[in-house]
Every structure is written in C-alpha cells, then in structure tokens.
Amino acid sequence: MGVYVAYGLIVLHAAFGLLQTETHPFYAIMIGGCFALVAGLHLAAGRREARADHAVGPxxxxxxxxxxxxxxxxxxxxxxxxxxxxxxxxxxxxxxxxxxxxxxxxxxxxxxxxxxxxxxxxxxxxxxxxxxxxxxxxxxxxxxxxxxxxxxxxxxxxxxxxxxxxxxxxxxxxxxxxxxxxxxxxxxxxxxxxx
Ligand code: FES
Known part of the structure; x- marks a missing residue:
C-alpha cells in the first residue's frame, strides 16, 4: 500500500512545481479535484475489498x-x-x-x-x-x-x-x-x- 502514498507524493511534488508559475485558481482547483477523485476511488475500492476479505465460502x-x-x-x-x-x-x-x-x-x-x-x-x-x-x-x-x-x-x-x-x-x-x-x-x- 505504501507505493500509493509514494505515487501521491510524486504527483503532489509535480503539481506544486506547476503552481509556482500558474497562479490562476483554476489550476489549484483542478489539481485538488483530481487528487480527491483518485484518492476517493481508491478508498472506496479498499473498503469494498476489506468487506470481502472477511467473507468465507460455505x-x-x-x-x-x-x-x-x-x-x-x-x-x-x-x-x-x-x-x-x-x-x-x-x-x-x-x-x-x-x-x-x-x-x-x-x-x-x-x-x-x-x-x-x-x-x-x-x-x-x-x-x-x-x-x-x-x-x-x-x-x-x-x-x-x-x-x-x-x-x-x-x-x-x-x-x-x-x-x-x-x-x-x-x-x-x-x-x-x-x-x-x-x-x-x-x-x-x-x-x-x-x-
Ligand atoms: S507481475 Fe507485478 S504484481 Fe504480479
């Protein structure tokens, strides 16, 4: 799971570099929205899989x-x-x-x-x-x-x-x-x- 944290930090690193020169709020909102969407999808998938992990077949x-x-x-x-x-x-x-x-x-x-x-x-x-x-x-x-x-x-x-x-x-x-x-x-x- 740690690899996802590493990926996220790399993306944030590149995004903060971009925001040094592109100061229009649109860029910050777009980057924040994309980050929240990807993180939300991963968390939702993780919750679903965690529930399945507790199930045992007959x-x-x-x-x-x-x-x-x-x-x-x-x-x-x-x-x-x-x-x-x-x-x-x-x-x-x-x-x-x-x-x-x-x-x-x-x-x-x-x-x-x-x-x-x-x-x-x-x-x-x-x-x-x-x-x-x-x-x-x-x-x-x-x-x-x-x-x-x-x-x-x-x-x-x-x-x-x-x-x-x-x-x-x-x-x-x-x-x-x-x-x-x-x-x-x-x-x-x-x-x-x-x-
Ligand atoms: S080959 Fe990379 S996870 Fe299976």
Missing part, C-alpha cells in the same frame, strides 16, 4: 476435515480462475485449464497483483499486472526466475470444487485434479488449451 466436511466450496466446474471459464475467500484477507485462485484444476495463492510474489484475475498462458498462470508467471504444478516461476507462491489441495464432489484452506509451503508440488469427461463444460473432446 464449508463441507470431507475425509475428516473442513473444505471450502469454491464453485461448480462449469462456473470457471477455460484458462481462467475463480477467487475463493478464506477469511482473514486470504484469497486463493482456482484455475481451470485443459481438463484440470489447480489452486494457488491469489497474491503475486512481485507486487501482490491479483493472480486470479490473470489467465493461463503457455501453461503458466500469468499475473495481469506485470506478467510474472507461475507453474501450475508447484507455484514456482519457470527458470531462470525464482519467485514462488503457496498452492492448495483441491478435490471434486460431483461437479463442486472443494478447496483445502490449509495452504502448502510456497513451491510445494501438488497434483492437479483431473476433471471427469462427463462434467467438462466443453464436452468430452475438449481436453486441450483452446486459446
């Missing part, structure tokens, strides 16, 4: 432990993700690709970008902010990069995706869940990347 007990219901398989578009809320600000991105499902932390190791808003490109989860990539199998960036994020276990109950809320240490290999052909939304023949 849980069910399977194999003696609590699992979080994420979504039905057909609710996740191919090569995209559904973001599951685990409460306490923790979010997990559940991706569907080929005929598989994998789950990794929603927080990019670069600058905390929302991985679940990215897509699968060249077999890797790709962050929508600056393009860092992570392998499905273990949450690690492909060589020569060294970033890694936590991944999570999944299972299916019918076509409902269940998530183990206990994250694994970053970089731990986890087998993907294979989606049975009868519940693949694209049909039995659609097993491969269609991008």
């Amino acid at each position: 849980t069910v007990t399977e194999a003696g432990k609590a699992w979080v219901e994420v979504a039905r398989v057909c609710d996740i578009a191919l090569n995209r993700a559904k973001i599951a809320q685990l409460g306490g600000g923790e979010r997990v991105a559940v991706f569907r690709y080929e005929d598989k499902l994998s789950a990794i932390s929603n927080v990019c190791a670069h600058q905390n970008g929302p991985l679940g808003e990215g897509r699968v490109i060249d077999g890797c989860i790709t962050c929508p902010w600056h393009g860092y990539q992570y392998r499905m199998a273990d949450g690690r960036s492909p060589p020569p990069f060294t970033e890694k994020v936590s991944n999570y276990r999944l299972r299916l109950r019918g076509d409902m995706i269940l998530l183990d809320p206990d994250g694994l240490p970053p970089g731990t290999p986890v087998d993907p869940v294979i989606i049975p052909p009868e519940i693949l939304p694209e049909g039995k023949g659609a097993r491969h990347d269609q991008t």
Whole structure:
C-alpha cells in the first residue's frame, strides 16, 4: 500500500512545481479535484475489498476435515480462475485449464497483483499486472526466475470444487485434479488449451 502514498507524493511534488508559475485558481482547483477523485476511488475500492476479505465460502466436511466450496466446474471459464475467500484477507485462485484444476495463492510474489484475475498462458498462470508467471504444478516461476507462491489441495464432489484452506509451503508440488469427461463444460473432446 505504501507505493500509493509514494505515487501521491510524486504527483503532489509535480503539481506544486506547476503552481509556482500558474497562479490562476483554476489550476489549484483542478489539481485538488483530481487528487480527491483518485484518492476517493481508491478508498472506496479498499473498503469494498476489506468487506470481502472477511467473507468465507460455505464449508463441507470431507475425509475428516473442513473444505471450502469454491464453485461448480462449469462456473470457471477455460484458462481462467475463480477467487475463493478464506477469511482473514486470504484469497486463493482456482484455475481451470485443459481438463484440470489447480489452486494457488491469489497474491503475486512481485507486487501482490491479483493472480486470479490473470489467465493461463503457455501453461503458466500469468499475473495481469506485470506478467510474472507461475507453474501450475508447484507455484514456482519457470527458470531462470525464482519467485514462488503457496498452492492448495483441491478435490471434486460431483461437479463442486472443494478447496483445502490449509495452504502448502510456497513451491510445494501438488497434483492437479483431473476433471471427469462427463462434467467438462466443453464436452468430452475438449481436453486441450483452446486459446
Ligand atoms: S504484481 Fe504480479 S507481475 Fe507485478
């Protein structure tokens, strides 16, 4: 979050420099109005996200432990993700690709970008902010990069995706869940990347 304060100070620094020479009140009002608008939008978005951070999806007990219901398989578009809320600000991105499902932390190791808003490109989860990539199998960036994020276990109950809320240490290999052909939304023949 500190980076937003830094951006704001840089903008104010440039704005005060401009106001040294442009003394008409219009410039001061325009700069103040823009600053208030951008700050207001960020605060409103922050409040909305903070409320969502406290929500937790419904849980069910399977194999003696609590699992979080994420979504039905057909609710996740191919090569995209559904973001599951685990409460306490923790979010997990559940991706569907080929005929598989994998789950990794929603927080990019670069600058905390929302991985679940990215897509699968060249077999890797790709962050929508600056393009860092992570392998499905273990949450690690492909060589020569060294970033890694936590991944999570999944299972299916019918076509409902269940998530183990206990994250694994970053970089731990986890087998993907294979989606049975009868519940693949694209049909039995659609097993491969269609991008
Ligand atoms: S925040 Fe993900 S690549 Fe920068």
